[in-house]
Amino acid sequence: MPHGRALMTFRRLFCWSRCSATVLVVGASLSPALHAQAPFASAYPDAPTAFVEAPTPVATAPLIASSEHRFWDKQNCALLFAAAALNGADFAVTRANLRSGGQELNPVVRMFGRSTPGLAMNFIGETVGVISLSYFFHKTGHHKLERAVSLVNIGSSAGAVSFGLMHR
Numbered sequence: 001m002p003h004g005r006a007l008m009t010f011r012r013l014f015c016w017s018r019c020s021a022t023v024l025v026v027g028a029s030l031s032p033a034l035h036a037q038a039p040f041a042s043a044y045p046d047a048p049t050a051f052v053e054a055p056t057p058v059a060t061a062p063l064i065a066s067s068e069h070r071f072w073d074k075q076n077c078a079l080l081f082a083a084a085a086l087n088g089a090d091f092a093v094t095r096a097n098l099r100s101g102g103q104e105l106n107p108v109v110r111m112f113g114r115s116t117p118g119l120a121m122n123f124i125g126e127t128v129g130v131i132s133l134s135y136f137f138h139k140t141g142h143h144k145l146e147r148a149v150s151l152v153n154i155g156s157s158a159g160a161v162s163f164g165l166m167h168r
Helices: 002-030 074-099 107-112 116-139 143-166
Strands: none
Touching (some): 074 116, 116 143
């Protein structure tokens, strides 16, 4: 019997909480104070409103920055060619070291370095990634970052080549 009485009390409590939640939701939805789009001006029509009128837009011609340049200008061509050449040199040195029993220190390259095609795919993907990221920065107007991507890749590849040649 005590179990049945507890179950009945739980049902009453559940029904009461469901009814009170319904009353709360309906009451809140009908309250004009909770409506963000309903100003209090309807209650006091002569009262000043707090709304500010937006200024009229002025049409201006787009400014062309003096640093605008084409993506394939001489400086970018030189930087991207140097990045591609050093990625190729890094591939050759890494492949030679791995064939002579060396060990790849970069964990990302280590996943691809088990075969020559995988290693080539890694360095080709790196070169394509540098060109793509550089082009993205060019299109978004970040011209210093556009050049920095190539410079960082050139520096890291040159360091890897020199390290690989020193530890033959």
